[in-house]
Amino acid sequence: MRCVDVTRELSAPTGDRQSSALAQHLAACPQCAAWAARDMKLNQLWDATRPVEPSTEVWNEVWTEISARLDRPDVLPFREAPTIRPGRRILMITLGVAQAAAILLAVFFFTRAPGGPQPDATVHQPVRPVDGAPPSSVAQSDSDPLDIDPDGSLVVLRIEAPGKVEKTEVALNDNSGRVDSGFEMLNFLESAAKQ
Amino acid sequence: MPEAPTGVVCDDETLVQLARGGDRPACEELFRRHRDAAYRVAFRMLGHHDDALDAVQEGFIKAIGHLEDFGGRSGFRTWLLRIVHNAAIDAGRKRKRMPSLGIGDEEHNPIEPACEDDPARGLNRADLRRILDGALNRLSPKTRMTFILFAEENLSYKEIAEIQDVPIGTVMSRLSYARHKLQSYLDLDAIDEL
Numbered sequence A: 001m002r003c004v005d006v007t008r009e010l011s012a013p014t015g016d017r018q019s020s021a022l023a024q025h026l027a028a029c030p031q032c033a034a035w036a037a038r039d040m041k042l043n044q045l046w047d048a049t050r051p052v053e054p055s056t057e058v059w060n061e062v063w064t065e066i067s068a069r070l071d072r073p074d075v076l077p078f079r080e081a082p083t084i085r086p087g088r089r090i091l092m093i094t095l096g097v098a099q100a101a102a103i104l105l106a107v108f109f110f111t112r113a114p115g116g117p118q119p120d121a122t123v124h125q126p127v128r129p130v131d132g133a134p135p136s137s138v139a140q141s142d143s144d145p146l147d148i149d150p151d152g153s154l155v156v157l158r159i160e161a162p163g164k165v166e167k168t169e170v171a172l173n174d175n176s177g178r179v180d181s182g183f184e185m186l187n188f189l190e191s192a193a194k195q
Numbered sequence B: 001m002p003e004a005p006t007g008v009v010c011d012d013e014t015l016v017q018l019a020r021g022g023d024r025p026a027c028e029e030l031f032r033r034h035r036d037a038a039y040r041v042a043f044r045m046l047g048h049h050d051d052a053l054d055a056v057q058e059g060f061i062k063a064i065g066h067l068e069d070f071g072g073r074s075g076f077r078t079w080l081l082r083i084v085h086n087a088a089i090d091a092g093r094k095r096k097r098m099p100s101l102g103i104g105d106e107e108h109n110p111i112e113p114a115c116e117d118d119p120a121r122g123l124n125r126a127d128l129r130r131i132l133d134g135a136l137n138r139l140s141p142k143t144r145m146t147f148i149l150f151a152e153e154n155l156s157y158k159e160i161a162e163i164q165d166v167p168i169g170t171v172m173s174r175l176s177y178a179r180h181k182l183q184s185y186l187d188l189d190a191i192d193e194l
């Protein structure tokens, strides 16, 4: 047994402290024996300086303070954490994905339906000038046409008065924060899946 | 003290379940059971009675306030000590109110007993604590805590590893390092009577 193994075993015992090899080494190695003696002294010093535990009165005061703090709603909500069984979790995820798929299909068929918006047929169709107004790229048709703004937003064009065209942005959700539509869609699908 | 209908005293696990539902007596019983261990660790770490009480108080409030995070893998005491351990390390870092012996160079100035402390007359408890605290204070907070958890609370390597979130081998290395360092910081041969 090496000296380093002896001091290591004395410092953080693995259960071999009583082994004969350790005892033999300590008997034969004055250096390790001195180390062991100092280690024992350290243990005695530790024992001699054990903290005096606070009195019951002190602890009662501490508990009173703790109890008062626990009464504050911001400290202790005491809410039961919702527990979701694995089977129910899978069911919820499946329903979420199905919901998202249904919405995607609905959007797809709506945009392809004969009565639905036909961007290719209406966008960029010249508008007949009214009262000498210059031609515009705004379509004039029975159904409100769709256009794409320079910033990429999908808009509905509505002619309010001759020469006056109102643009209404199409958004799946309230998008007043001007969030990217693709991101908004992903967000929506994610939240649908979580529900 | 909360008791089961049969009159059997509740174990910590049951008390934790009750405490999660807002049962205040269960909280108090958990506090009563583990306050002393938490105090001993915090006191050894911070070296100051009031700081130790603060660490216990803050640690216990955090523990009760976050019982939903307690997985039950280790015992409540281990979990509480982990929180108190963090609170004590934070407090020590912020306040630095550890008693100082006015030591200079950390590595080359072993702590000697004060000159008026004649070993022949024996050192009183306060002197001994001052000497030991000074040496402990020279260890890094994490190594100091490892040693305190082992020497003061006799925790297993596994429990200390969980509290400090380190591998068991690190715990053993820190213990070995701490004992070597403490031996070098303390003039143990000069302290005859303990």
Ligand SMILES: [Zn+2]
Residues within 6 Å of the ligand: A002, A003, A004, A006, A025, A029, A031, A032, A033
């Ligand atoms: Zn040796």
